[in-house]
Amino acid sequence: DADVTQTPRNRITKTGKRIMLECSQTKGHDRMYWYRQDPGLGLRLIYYSFDVKDINKGEISDGYSVSRQAQAKFSLSLESAIPNQTALYFCATSDPRDRVGNEQFFGPGTRLTVL
Amino acid sequence: AQKVTQAQTEISVVEKEDVTLDCVYETRDTTYYLFWYKQPPSGELVFLIRRNSFDEQNEISGRYSWNFQKSTSSFNFTITASQVVDSAVYFCALSENTNAGKSTFGDGTTLTVKP
Numbered sequence: 001d002a003d004v005t006q007t008p009r010n011r012i013t014k015t016g017k018r019i020m021l022e023c024s025q026t027k028g029h030d031r032m033y034w035y036r037q038d039p040g041l042g043l044r045l046i047y048y049s050f051d052v053k054d055i056n057k058g059e060i061s062d063g064y065s066v067s068r069q070a071q072a073k074f075s076l077s078l079e080s081a082i083p084n085q086t087a088l089y090f091c092a093t094s095d096p097r098d099r100v101g102n103e104q105f106f107g108p109g110t111r112l113t114v115l
Numbered sequence: 116a117q118k119v120t121q122a123q124t125e126i127s128v129v130e131k132e133d134v135t136l137d138c139v140y141e142t143r144d145t146t147y148y149l150f151w152y153k154q155p156p157s158g159e160l161v162f163l164i165r166r167n168s169f170d171e172q173n174e175i176s177g178r179y180s181w182n183f184q185k186s187t188s189s190f191n192f193t194i195t196a197s198q199v200v201d202s203a204v205y206f207c208a209l210s211e212n213t214n215a216g217k218s219t220f221g222d223g224t225t226l227t228v229k230p
Contacts, residue, residue, distance in 0.1 A: 031216050033216075033217065040124070040222065040223075041222050041223070042119070042121075042206055042208075042219075042220030042221050042222045042223055043206070043208075043218070043220045044220075045217055045218075048217060058217070088158060090160065094216040096216065102148045102165075102210040102212070102216045102218075103148075103150075103162070103165055104210075104216065104218055106159070106160045106162075108158070108159045109158050109159060109160075111158065
């Protein structure tokens, strides 16, 4: 089984709808991240969380919110989806005790289309 | 602030040619980590390699090799005897030790290997 899972894998929705993307991990990592990827661009950080009580904005948090329900779960919400939020979304985890160095473990991605 | 530049947007080669993907980074940290990921057409991110800032040894893994040069802030990736299956988008990423494990990604290089 995959260590980092994302649901749904694909989603098509309409402008103005509320959407939640979910991420679960079995790695036992405290840190979790949400990134988005647009065509021709690299991944950009939306939100990140150090633990259940610690949530921080990334570089492109406007229009998004997150919830860290448990160590293993980190959800991303689009309160009112708009077409320019059409993108590939990745969840990732990392272990702050990683002495080798900051490796992030990525989920398979969620492809979101907002019409 | 950390920054990663992949100046080559697209590269096209014929099978069996060697190809080098360039990555230049900026950071103020003395401790940092560099990564390469492969993103095949299916969309997932495949981890290829991690390097820390104290280890400038080049690395070879099969047909893949990486050249890390702190003097020029570069971490280039070479594929020897390219194959059609190497066709993908390749991302270079940087994670600063003081930056909570967050990664900054380059915009990626799309490699097409033609038979």
